[in-house]
Amino acid sequence: MHDDSGIGKVFWKRLPGQRLGLTVGIMAAGVSGLFPVASLAEGSPPSNVMFLVDNNGAMQEYSEYLPEAFTPGFYPTPEDPAPGDLGGDGPAGHNINTGCTDPALVAAMSWFDKDSSDPAKNGSVSIDADSTLGSKFFEPDRFYHSRGRRLAWQTDEYPFSVSSDFNSLNSHGDALTACYTVTNWKDAYFNSPMMDECMTCLTTRGWWRGPMVSAQTSPGLDGPKPNPGEAPLPPEAFRKWVVSGRVLNVRPPKFVVARKALKDVIAQASNVRIGLATLGRDQGWFDPPELLMGMSPTCDKSTPTVDETALDRAGLMRAVNQIQFRNLDRNVGESLFGLGGYFSSQMLDNQWGNWFAQPIDPGWGWPGCCDGGTYDNPYTGQFGATWAAAPDEWLKAPYIDDERGIYLPGQPWEAAEGDDRSICFDNQRTAVVVVTGGTPRYEDNSVPITKMMELLIAQGAAHPDESPVRFNPADPEHNPSVGGINYCDQAVKYPPASGTYTKADCDYTDYNWPAGLGVGNKNFMDDVAFFLSHMDLRGDRPGHEPVQTYVVGYGTDSPMLQSIAKAGEGGFFRAQSVSELRDSLTVIVDTVSVP
Incomplete structure (x- = not known):
């Protein structure tokens, strides 16, 4: 869901010297x-x-999950595939709807283009290159392991990219290493169609949608495990991806x-x-x-x-x-x-x-x-x-x-x-x-x-x-x-016309x-x-x-x-990007500082 009106709205704001009144629809559009x-x-x-x-x-998690979109009938369904075949199932997962050429998937990933001249679309600029972090978030031309809903986390998933303390990253500089790490270098995947597909996709697209965790997936290569008392995990949580840092700079985790x-x-x-x-x-x-x-x-x-x-x-x-x-x-x-x-x-x-x-x-x-x-x-x-x-x-x-x-x-x-x-x-x-x-x-x-x-x-x-x-x-x-x-009956849905x-x-x-x-x-x-x-x-x-x-x-x-x-007699802002979040926080600090 997107809002094209800028950084959102402050729905409730107490003006200096006044008690909070009814909704004040203050537009924050155009703030930069x-x-x-x-x-x-x-x-x-x-x-x-x-x-x-x-x-x-x-x-x-990503604010928008990596897509599960696929074109019906596009993917091969061989009768007795090997683990490394397209459609095969094995210790690295089920190779179903993988790749980077399915028209529905390509359309769903159109927000990223590594060959674009626009940094906002090609991800060539690291979103956070803070030298006090253990790694740059993210190095444009390195590869990272992900699941469809989030970067693979050291505590729950393998292969992983995010350290358990969220301060540093594990990445690969070449497509071959990034792809074979998905399989933990198991013999069943050497010179396989799945690995050829992965390396081609990383070279041409900068991303590859990989296998889905299945009952055949080896312990240690499966996961994540749901937490007791929490809602079931979505399918995207079990889809393995390899993405370049460029992809992550365009749509980073929250x-x-x-x-x-x-x-x-x-x-x-x-x-x-x-x-x-x-x-x-x-x-x-x-x-x-x-x-x-x-x-x-x-x-x-x-x-x-x-x-x-x-x-x-x-x-x-x-x-x-x-x-x-x-x-x-x-x-x-x-x-x-x-x-x-x-x-x-x-x-x-x-x-x-x-x-x-x-x-x-x-x-x-x-x-x-x-x-x-x-x-x-x-x-x-x-x-x-x-x-x-x-x-x-x-x-x-x-x-x-x-x-x-x-x-x-x-x-x-x-x-x-x-x-x-x-x-x-x-x-x-x-x-x-x-x-x-x-x-x-x-x-x-x-x-x-x-x-x-x-x-x-x-x-x-x-x-x-x-x-x-x-x-x-x-x-x-x-x-x-x-x-x-x-006061939930006074809350506003995005877009405002949606109810x-x-x-x-x-x-x-x-x-x-x-x-x-x-x-x-x-x-x-x-x-x-x-x-x-x-x-x-x-x-x-x-x-x-x-x-x-x-x-x-x-x-x-x-x-x-x-x-x-x-x-709380304050205000609510909705943000969709780092610039919108930064501007929202700045407006709040500015507002609070006015006597």
């Missing part, structure tokens, strides 16, 4: 290059921008695009404090975000304006390069909630602990069955009645998981003393900018929804249309209107356990964003210190992401 951040009014403190990067495994765009924005932003976080790893139920770098520069280097030499751009960019895109969950809501704790005054007055220490009454804050629990996981059988019942559920300290042999950082807090604070000044504007490739899901509802709603209602919180926020968690399975936050979304579109539960039971509010990511944008998170200052949420959806117009952006 990087804009300097607007200068601040005299005496206004610099803003805080925390980038929250989606590190879900789906960020490894994580490469996100990484490059973030580094470009960090390099250019001025007079703003910047931090970096990713979605949290599995820590039981609630998974707090991982804070890769707190707000920079420190408070003493941020007044009256930011000391640009103290903004650790190099450190931020190194942190971006070190993100590992392997998270099983896309727990945006939990991560937003945890960043709310980071921006709170917890270390000074126990603000977060006063709000969210266990036990929370009623139950554990969940509007589900069994006094706070939820039903068992329908995909894995995991027990659900003890949902979020740990005494430190939303206040987790760091610890080492001996069973998995990994360090888990726990809930991030600002420094207890000194100038390394998350918020430096009264009424300082603070925003979290979510950069994501898809809809939040997979165990992303472990937040104290009932307590958040209770706090909001107590202070008279209202929706943009000024109707009061309400919430009734009692017997949600049979309650036709539990309340809470859901509308409804609130029900954000009640998704498939492969998204656990979820609430109340119609209209089964997922709580937008409730978290609303809480952060309306509550004063600091009891140590006389001002009002909420946190806005902006969302950039790379290749997605997810209604939940749009609802999060509206609830």
Whole structure:
């Protein structure tokens, strides 16, 4: 799906000094290059921008999968083919619909032409040649192993191209080596039609669609394996390809695009404090975000304006390069909630602990069955009645998981003393900018929804249309209107003429356990964003210190992401390329920095 209107639209934006109103359709078409951040009014403190990067495994994928298109009857179907014959099946996979000459396949790959004079089509310029990475992403005239949905990853697939830490690449400089590596140099494929086809395609086209993983594929050459509780993998996940770096420079994986765009924005932003976080790893139920770098520069280097030499751009960019895109969950809501704790005054007055220490009454804050629990996981059988019942559920300290042999950082807090604070000044504007490739899901509802709603209602919180926020968690399975936050019916589909979304579109539960039971509010990511944008998170200052949420959806117009952006009194952008993503992030930083 494509949008020809530029970098997308900001659907919801709070103008300075105003409460969020109804949809503001601000066109961002025609934006190009990087804009300097607007200068601040005299005496206004610099803003805080925390980038929250989606590190879900789906960020490894291409925004558009390599095609499975084929012309019926084009491919040979021999009666008793050998493993290396066209149509054969063997240890490297099933050679069905391989090659580079099928008219349907050639048409589907027409977005790339290695002989074109246009770098945007021939891929002659590396998208990210950062010398601090282990490899250039990507070297135009080397060959890389791929699957139809993503570059082959060292952890799941062989032959692979992307290292397990996403920092370096394995590639080949000649077609013969690249092709025979697909077969692990097995004798059955020497001087075979399949290998001749592969080498011809790489020489003439710069890409080859190879075999499909089958029951005959040798262990180690098969994969990937689906994860429990996740949707079945698409056919493209099992199709082997060999592609030149030129192909990848034209249509790179999502994580490469996100990484490059973030580094470009960090390099250019001025007079703003910047931090970096990713979605949290599995820590039981609630998974707090991982804070890769707190707000920079420190408070003493941020007044009256930011000391640009103290903004650790190099450190931020190194942190971006070190993100590992392997998270099983896309727990945006939990991560937003945890960043709310980071921006709170917890270390000074126990603000977060006063709000969210266990036990929370009623139950554990969940509007589900069994006094706070939820039903068992329908995909894995995991027990659900003890949902979020740990005494430190939303206040987790760091610890080492001996069973998995990994360090888990726990809930991030600002420094207890000194100038390394998350918020430096009264009424300082603070925003979290979510950069994501898809809809939040997979165990992303472990937040104290009932307590958040209770706090909001107590202070008279209202929706943009000024109707009061309400919430009734009692017997949600049979309650036709539990309340809470859901703006999915105001989200916009791309292209705009393609229809509308409804609130029900954000009640998704498939492969998204656990979820609430109340119609209209089964997922709580937008409730978290609303809480952060309306509550004063600091009891140590006389001002009002909420946190806005902006969302950039790379290749997605997810209604939940749009609802999060509206609830967070920020804006939603949709991007389809590195330039659109970079420009979207720059516009957001520019907007947040205007007092």
